[in-house]
Amino acid sequence: MDPQAAKFIGAGLACFALIGAGVGIGNIFGNYLSGALRNPSAAPGQFTNLLIGFALCEATGLFGLLIALMILFA
Amino acid sequence: MQQFEIKRLIPMELFGYDVSFTNASLFMVLALAVIPLFYLIAMNRRALVPGRLQSTAELSYEFIANMVRDIVGEKGMKYFPWIFTIFMFILVLNLLGLLPYSFTVTSHIIVTFALAAMVWLIITAIGFMNHGVGFLKLFVPDGVPFWLLPIIVVIEVISYLIRPISHSVRLFANMMAGHAMLKVFAGFVVGLGLLGGWAPLVFLVGFTGLELVVAFLQAFIFTVLTCIYLNDAVNMHHH
Amino acid sequence: MIAALSALAVVVAAAAHEEKAGGLPQLNPADFSPQLAWLAVTFVLLYLVLSRVTLPRIGEVLEERRDRVQRDLDAAERFKSDTDAALAAYEKALSDARLKASSMAKEVRDRLAADTESERARTESELTAKLTEAEQRISATKSKALASVDEIAAETASAVVGKLLGEDVSPAEVKKVMQPAAE
Numbered sequence: 001m002d003p004q005a006a007k008f009i010g011a012g013l014a015c016f017a018l019i020g021a022g023v024g025i026g027n028i029f030g031n032y033l034s035g036a037l038r039n040p041s042a043a044p045g046q047f048t049n050l051l052i053g054f055a056l057c058e059a060t061g062l063f064g065l066l067i068a069l070m071i072l073f074a
Numbered sequence: 075m076q077q078f079e080i081k082r083l084i085p086m087e088l089f090g091y092d093v094s095f096t097n098a099s100l101f102m103v104l105a106l107a108v109i110p111l112f113y114l115i116a117m118n119r120r121a122l123v124p125g126r127l128q129s130t131a132e133l134s135y136e137f138i139a140n141m142v143r144d145i146v147g148e149k150g151m152k153y154f155p156w157i158f159t160i161f162m163f164i165l166v167l168n169l170l171g172l173l174p175y176s177f178t179v180t181s182h183i184i185v186t187f188a189l190a191a192m193v194w195l196i197i198t199a200i201g202f203m204n205h206g207v208g209f210l211k212l213f214v215p216d217g218v219p220f221w222l223l224p225i226i227v228v229i230e231v232i233s234y235l236i237r238p239i240s241h242s243v244r245l246f247a248n249m250m251a252g253h254a255m256l257k258v259f260a261g262f263v264v265g266l267g268l269l270g271g272w273a274p275l276v277f278l279v280g281f282t283g284l285e286l287v288v289a290f291l292q293a294f295i296f297t298v299l300t301c302i303y304l305n306d307a308v309n310m311h312h313h
Numbered sequence: 314m315i316a317a318l319s320a321l322a323v324v325v326a327a328a329a330h331e332e333k334a335g336g337l338p339q340l341n342p343a344d345f346s347p348q349l350a351w352l353a354v355t356f357v358l359l360y361l362v363l364s365r366v367t368l369p370r371i372g373e374v375l376e377e378r379r380d381r382v383q384r385d386l387d388a389a390e391r392f393k394s395d396t397d398a399a400l401a402a403y404e405k406a407l408s409d410a411r412l413k414a415s416s417m418a419k420e421v422r423d424r425l426a427a428d429t430e431s432e433r434a435r436t437e438s439e440l441t442a443k444l445t446e447a448e449q450r451i452s453a454t455k456s457k458a459l460a461s462v463d464e465i466a467a468e469t470a471s472a473v474v475g476k477l478l479g480e481d482v483s484p485a486e487v488k489k490v491m492q493p494a495a496e
Contacts, residue, residue: 078337078338078339079338080338080341080344080347080348082347086347088350091346091350092343092346092347093346093347093350093351094347095347095351096344096347096348096351098347098348098351099347099348099351099355102351102352102355103351103355105355105359106355106358106359106362109359109362109363109367110359110362110363110366110367113363113367113370113371114367117367117370117371117374128374131371132371132374132375135368135371135372135375136375154368155360155363155364155368156360156364158363158368159356159359159360159363159364162359162363163355163356163359179348179352181339182339182344182348183339183340184339184344184345184348184349185348185352188348188349188352188353189352189356192356246339250339
């Protein structure tokens with residue numbers, strides 16, 4: 001296989017990590033929203049936790065994106 | 075990727091190391107100038123009833139102070155200036171990087187890693203200073219069956235050691251991915267020309283707004299995680 | 314869609330081609346040392362400026378405002394308690410005055426009642442005295458009248474006897490004669 005082509009394929013595969021991040025972020029915000037609708041008074045207190053969860057979740061996806069970029073450009 | 079290129083503006087050397095004044099240095103110095111200047115202008119009048127600028131300045135102060143107080147408690151307030159500096163430095167560097175033709179210092183892994191390593195080293199030092207050798211109990215959670223302990227301790231140690239890496243890569247990857255994305259869509263605008271270029275242009279405008287949010291959010295997350303790590307070191311929470 | 318995808322491919326390929334020489338700029342070790350050096354310098358300077366000058370200033374203003382608000386609240390609290398005290402004093406004075414007025418009214422009423430009572434008693438006793446005097450006078454007059462009835466009767470009887478019998482009969486004799494009849 002052409003090494004260049006293998007590189008592109010590898011980068012594309014590494015981007016699969018973003019699927020998990022997308023599912024995770026959707027989960028976090030969806031659950032936050034349903035919880036907030038059930039008990040709106042408690043929602044603002046959990047906003048910081050929401051953002052922390054969002055960031056932790058997003059980071060895992062971005063690690064994959066990082067690998068893709070490194071494969072492409074490094 | 076040329077937006078991430080380091081350009082040496084004034085070549086310098088110190089003790090055999092290359093310490094040139096680069097475009098990254100330029101933006102760091104800019105942040106160093108912008109932050110105190112903003113507060114100097116905003117707090118100039120020291121009004122009892124604050125105006126718009128002064129409210130913003132006080133809001134940022136209260137925001138970080140409340141964050142430290144909520145997460146670490148009163149004992150953490152002596153580290154408040156340090157955490158405030160981290161927050162403002164990252165926030166202003168992120169926001170400056172969103173200006174066209176500017177340079178995003180925080181999109182360089184070495185910068186974010188240096189910041190995260192500083193946080194990690196200082197917090198570890200604080201932990202050992204406050205609790206001595208007892209700080210090592212952080213790696214032994216309560217209520218774990220003894221036959222699980224060897225595995226748990228190894229996992230805890232690794233997760234503690236890996237903190238600066240995840241801490242820095244999160245900020246770096248967010249900033250870099252955002253900027254690369256903007257670049258790709260800007261390429262679409264040019265590539266699709268006058269007829270089709272409008273759609274990506276609209277997307278680009280919206281995405282720039284999202285990037286503004288991300289710029290703030292990542293500075294916030296970096297600071298919150300610093301506070302959480304600091305809480306471990308100051309209060310020895312068993313988790 | 315296909316146009317967009319091909320544009321993406323073109324951009325990415327061009328970028329990849331462009332970076333062929335250097336790779337990812339972030340991973341170039343030659344650029345590390347200037348960034349680290351300037352990061353250390355700027356961060357430490359920023360920390361010094363913020364912690365020595367800026368933050369104490371903001372903290373001072375916030376502290377001052379908090380003090381001021383606290384002071385104002387305290388003053389308001391004091392005024393409120395003053396007002397409450399004044400109100401309580403007023404209420405007390407009012408109820409005292411009311412009590413005093415009612416006691417005074419009672420006193421006056423009592424005194425008037427007593428006066429009336431004594432007046433009435435005096436008048437009554439006077440009237441009783443007058444009544445008894447009148448009764449005595451009446452009975453005296455009556456007994457005197459009754460006493461003179463005998464005399465008149467005796468005189469009349471003697472006069473009648475004298476006229477009828479042609480002989481003089483003294484009233485004393487008549488009386489003597491009538492005595493048993495009277496008894």
